[in-house]
Amino acid sequence: EDKVVQSPLSLVVHEGDTVTLNCSYEVTNFRSLLWYKQEKKAPTFLFMLTSSGIEKKSGRLSSILDKKELFSILNITATQTGDSAVYLCAVVRQAGTALIFGKGTTLSVSS
């Protein structure tokens, strides 16, 4: 059975901390892995990862994929209160099929 597992399920940090969110997967016909941020509304796209070892960066956020060990991490440096959200990991299988989502990591950043 295909599955995506995220850890931790929730996390509380102080502003300025660096956090690492984890996503492991077991799926057939893997094509890519996606990270989304969700703040009380629809998920918004962050990154798409298809190749191992290539880091994607956007400001203070970065992510990398390990296709051998079947996991990805999402790093957020110098966290801000605006980073408080649920971070979702999803795996894309063959084109045109639905995503498989993990349950998400709820990040709370306190000032």
Place this chain on the structure above:
Amino acid sequence: NAGVTQTPKFQVLKTGQSMTLQCAQDMNHNSMYWYRQDPGMGLRLIYYSASEGTTDKGEVPNGYNVSRLNKREFSLRLESAAPSQTSVYFCASPARWAGAGETQYFGPGTRLLVL
């Protein structure tokens, strides 16, 4: 939420009532999806449509029906709402990138409360 719209944004139903959630995309995509999101459960696929006129069950289809009457619209119907269907419902449509890439864009969501 580029190109995916949903209505209504919020709905309260009594147990046993019926309703239809509407979704439309203007990106000319073949595939469309309905997910539900519950606390601690992530997003779970209810139904999907790979192309106009075709629909398939996802992970949690019981209690729902769908219609894909044209390429643009994909509706989700609750024939007899139950409290267990209280959830946030998202419609999504894919956007393919060059190569192996594909992501999905989500509509704004419908919050449904069944009393």
